[in-house]
Amino acid sequence: MVDLRQVEKEFDTVSAALKRRGVEEGVLERIKTLFEEKKAVRARLEAAQAEQNAKSRLFGQYKREGKDVTQLQKEVAENKARIAALNEEVRVLEERLAELATTIPNIPDPDVPDGEDEEANVEIKRVLEPASFDFKPREHWELAERNGWIDFERGVKIAKSRFSALRYEGARLERALINYMLDFNRDRGFEEVYVPFMVNAESLFGTGQLPKFADDLFKIEGEELYMIPTAEVPVTNLFRDEILKKEELPQRLTAYTPCFRKEAGSAGRDTRGMIRQHQFDKVELVAITTPEESDRVFNEMVACASDLLTSLGLPHRHMLLCAGDMGFSAAKTVDLEVWLPGQGRYREISSISNTRDFQARRARIRYKEEKKNRLVHTLNGSSLAVGRTLIAIMENYQQADGSIVVPEILRPYL
RNA sequence: CGGGGGAUGGCUGAGUGGUCGAAAGCGGCGGUCUUGAAAACCGUUGAGGGUCACACCUCCCAGGGUUCGAAUCCCUGUCCCCCGGCCA
Numbered sequence A: 001m002v003d004l005r006q007v008e009k010e011f012d013t014v015s016a017a018l019k020r021r022g023v024e025e026g027v028l029e030r031i032k033t034l035f036e037e038k039k040a041v042r043a044r045l046e047a048a049q050a051e052q053n054a055k056s057r058l059f060g061q062y063k064r065e066g067k068d069v070t071q072l073q074k075e076v077a078e079n080k081a082r083i084a085a086l087n088e089e090v091r092v093l094e095e096r097l098a099e100l101a102t103t104i105p106n107i108p109d110p111d112v113p114d115g116e117d118e119e120a121n122v123e124i125k126r127v128l129e130p131a132s133f134d135f136k137p138r139e140h141w142e143l144a145e146r147n148g149w150i151d152f153e154r155g156v157k158i159a160k161s162r163f164s165a166l167r168y169e170g171a172r173l174e175r176a177l178i179n180y181m182l183d184f185n186r187d188r189g190f191e192e193v194y195v196p197f198m199v200n201a202e203s204l205f206g207t208g209q210l211p212k213f214a215d216d217l218f219k220i221e222g223e224e225l226y227m228i229p230t231a232e233v234p235v236t237n238l239f240r241d242e243i244l245k246k247e248e249l250p251q252r253l254t255a256y257t258p259c260f261r262k263e264a265g266s267a268g269r270d271t272r273g274m275i276r277q278h279q280f281d282k283v284e285l286v287a288i289t290t291p292e293e294s295d296r297v298f299n300e301m302v303a304c305a306s307d308l309l310t311s312l313g314l315p316h317r318h319m320l321l322c323a324g325d326m327g328f329s330a331a332k333t334v335d336l337e338v339w340l341p342g343q344g345r346y347r348e349i350s351s352i353s354n355t356r357d358f359q360a361r362r363a364r365i366r367y368k369e370e371k372k373n374r375l376v377h378t379l380n381g382s383s384l385a386v387g388r389t390l391i392a393i394m395e396n397y398q399q400a401d402g403s404i405v406v407p408e409i410l411r412p413y414l
Numbered sequence B: 001c002g003g004g005g006g007a008u009g010g011c012u013g014a015g016u017g018g019u020c021g022a023a024a025g026c027g028g029c030g031g032u033c034u035u036g037a038a039a040a041c042c043g044u045u046g047a048g049g050g051u052c053a054c055a056c057c058u059c060c061c062a063g064g065g066u067u068c069g070a071a072u073c074c075c076u077g078u079c080c081c082c083c084g085g086c087c088a
Helices: A004-009 A011-019 A025-065 A070-101 A140-147 A152-158 A168-187 A201-207 A232-237 A291-311 A358-363 A386-396 A408-413
Strands: A122-127 A191-193 A198-200 A225-227 A242-245 A251-260 A279-289 A316-320 A332-340 A345-354 A365-369 A372-375 A377-385
Touching (some): A025 A070, A168 A377, A168 A408, A198 A201, A201 A358, A232 A251, A291 A316, A291 A345, A291 A377, A345 A386, A358 A377, A377 A386
Antiparallel strands (some): A198 A225, A251 A279, A279 A377, A316 A332, A345 A377, A365 A372
C-alpha cells in the first residue's frame, strides 16, 4: 500500500509518479481528501472518548462518596451517543479509504522508464550468443511429442485445459532442475525454506494479490484458503506482523513451490505448449532487507538468476520493465528473457522485483532500528520458472533428429 | 470428525467490573563494582495513532453485546493444546 501520509504531504510528486502507471488523477485526490477528513473526525472522536473516560472515573468517585449522579449520568449518556455517531463516521471513511488505497499500485522508482506496455521495456544487456542451427529448430511442443516428455492431452483429461503431465526424462528433468536451482541459490547465500501451497486471504492481502486480483486465484471451496500463485506469497508472509532485529537482516530465502493461476484475461494467449499453464513449478528468491540495502540485494538477485541461466548455457537478456508493464506491488522490476530458438524470440523466464516498503506496509513487516520500528523492504524474484526452463533446454539443446542433449551440469541430478 | 481445556507485553505467567497498559520472574538495554568479564546490586524496557513537545486516544485472539465504566461478565467466530477416531 502507498504511504497515505506521503500522499498527503507530497501529493504532486506521488501523483505524477502514479500517473506513469496509469492511475487516474482523481483517485488520488479523493484519497487525500478522505484521509484528511478521517483525521479530523477521529480527532473529534478521541476528544469525546477522553471526556467519557474522565466522566466514568468521576462517576465511580461520586458513587463512593455517595453523591448524586443523575446529572452526570445524563451527560455521559448523551456523550455516549455522540461517540457512537462519530465512530460510525470514522468507520465509513476508513472503509472508503481502504477501498481506494488498497487498489493503488506501488510508486515506480525514478529510474523506471515511461511506457504503457512491454513495447517500452528497455533491454539492459544480453548474456550468451544464441547458437546457430544447421537445421530448422523445432518448437518445444513438437520436441515434447517426439520425445514423449510432455503429455498435453492427458493433462487436459484429468484436469482441464492448460494442465499437462510430464513423463519419462521430462518428468525427471523437471525434478532435476528444481534440485539444481535450490542448490545453486543456497550456494549464493539463500536459505532454503519449504512452505504451505495454500494461504489465507490475509497473506494474499499482504503481498498485494488481494483485494484487487481475486479473479486470478484458485480458491478452495468451503475454506478461507487459496492456492498460491507464487511462492512470494507464503515466503514473504512468513514475516507478516513481525518486528525483526536489524541483525537478522537481510533475510535471503529460496523456495520451491508449484504455482496456481487462473490466467483469467489471457484467453487465447500461449494456448499451445507449456508456456502458460494453470499449474507450474517455480523456484523463488525472496529477500527482506533494510531500505539502505535493498538496491544492492536487488542486483544480487538479478545476478543470481542470470548466472543460473548462464550456468545452464541458456542465452538470455535483461529487460528493465517500464512503468506500465510492472506488477501491482513492484517499484522496479527486471525481467530475464530466455532465447527460444524454436519460437525465434526471447520469452520471460524470470522476474525480479523490489517492492520497497509497499508489501511491508500491507503486511506490517518491520525491523527495529535504534528503538524505532521501521518498515523493511521486500524483494522477490523467480529463479527460475521451472517449466519454461525445461522448454528452453529442449529448444536450445535440440539435435537435428529431434532428440535433446541434457546439459552437462544437470546430469548428476538425473 | 467426537470429547475436554486454553488464548494477557520478546518469553513464562498473575489478574478483584473502576485507582490496569496490566503483578512477578526471565530476557534485553543502561549503570555501580571490576584491568576486563561473570556474579551481585540499582535503574530502565510493549505496540499503533496524535502532538513542536506534552496532553490525549486505541490495543490484554477477533467481532458483537451488557454496563456510567470490561483484560475481567454474556454471545459468536478463529486459532492452539490434551484425549479418542481417521490418515501419509
